[in-house]
Amino acid sequence: MFECMLLNLKDEFHVLHEPMGESYYFSKERVHRRFSEEQCQESGHEQHTYEKAWREVSEPHPTHRVFSKDMASYLIDLSKRPGTVAPSYQDAPTTANNPTLIPTNLLLQPHIRHTFLIRHPKRAVPSYERLCYPGAPTGFDYFDPSEMGYKESRLLFDFIKAETGEPPLVVEAEALLASPKDIAGRYCAEVGIDFREDMLEWSSETREHFKKWQGWHTDAEKSTGVGRRSSEGDADKDKKPKEDKPLSPELQKVVDDNMEDYEYLRSFAQR
Template sequence: MAPIHDVPVFVATHPRSCSTAFERVFMTRKKDLECVHEPFGDAFYYGPERLSSRYEGDNEKAAQGREASGFSASTYKSVLDDILNSGKEGRRIFIKDMASYLVPPSDHPACDNAVPAPSVSQASNGSNGHAVSAPKNPTVLPLSTLKKFQFAFLIRNPRKAIPSYYRCCVPPLNDMTGFKYFMPNEAGYRELRVLFEYLIKEKVIKHPSLETNGVANGESNGVRKPYEVCVIDADDLLDNPKEVIKRFCEMTGIEFYEGMLEWGANEGCESFDKWKGFHEDAIGSSGLRPRTTRKVRTKEEERQEWVEKYGEEAAGVIERTADENMEDYEYLRQFKITV
């Protein structure tokens, strides 16, 4: 069994969670970390095993979108192979990706009955990690594959993340992102909670409030013990970046130093090119510093801002989507780390 320092870190999140700013911190660790940026989106949106309906169909427009991405041949197995082969010269793999890329979305036929992606199923002799007494795996990856990673979670209040995502799906920004319309089921909170709860049930991760006989991280008789739950709320990250990053490093076995929080603007961001328009703020940043102001607005004030930016109908869509995801956000938030 590999020591913790050799286990890939997988930061699972949802869109517009400030996750790319978080990721940039670890991109400064070029000597000991190999950062992999949102890899499963290739298979989720564009490949033959795609789960998303955004580029689904045989019509010319959908097919052109898949081909233009450069990932129309990507499968879940090819993505996995690329990830697990990416560690070079002893560097630990660090992945940041959307949990929703691993869990069938609400408009997919397999939403409530996930099965392994065909390429992964063939490679693992058809096993999705199911056992007689085990909960059904809600993802398209076998449990044995999920156990290869040390998971952490990053969340953000839906009333902040949803309007930010909506902005990426409407003019003028959608000319750059290529996402020509907003899909509420891409919010990602349901899938993040589904993954979290499954990993808890399978004892891949643990939290004292959910287990009476918890065990510490590490190994026993060659079997990996559950990792301590690590959930980061974006507000805490923005208010106290040093303390949050330091605590995250302690929990994942990554050495911390303050220089991680500074970098050169536009430096080393080539991997962000495949998702143009979504990461411009993070690309242009030069460090992660405590925010000096934090707007506290009422729900009425937030909605009025959405009306002014996008119109009454769009504001209604944003608010409904945020409200629909609030319960899952609050559930995950109760496990957030404190600093």
């Protein structure tokens, strides 16, 4: 949904959707072993590398500003010690405290502004889990709590804060939904975007932009604005918000396990 706002500014922004994901899941450098060797070969992404993917993110576009939405977890391999770069960087120098697979001088280039969007675990965990089951349209046939990414987000946040001397900008999803004009306006002011209220609304249509990860972004594809869904959702706009459903003990544990990192990041969020 945040991407949809910037897709509205098509004359100003070139928007990338999770460009590091193929390297994380499918490449020969992959960190997560969710998919088999055969699935990786069939994906067409086996030759992806972290070096190529980050170059796509970080190289200035000839005519547009670049906005790249990604997961902090795609940049980090928790099994490796900090200061380890991806193989495609051929042991390029980095800093010993860098938790990511990207060399520090490339991760923190002066023209790049890192910002964070966080969502409460009690909503993010069940939202993710419901799309991970055998036969799921997403292709994720089991739920893996390690993919929630709160720990990696905190590690990346703290690294950037330590290196730059300033905490990165943090937006809380719930605050954005509750006060879209205020929060989006302040985000834009912080990163040098001319905010327009029409950024917050768009036509409902399937977007090619989201097709690389099938099944994950149905709500975003059907949405017509920040916090709004198309026709069927609009028909219910006067109803009270749905209450959170009770979680199974297993999912509640995943929520609880991520709360400390979430609350830490939330302490830096826009208010």
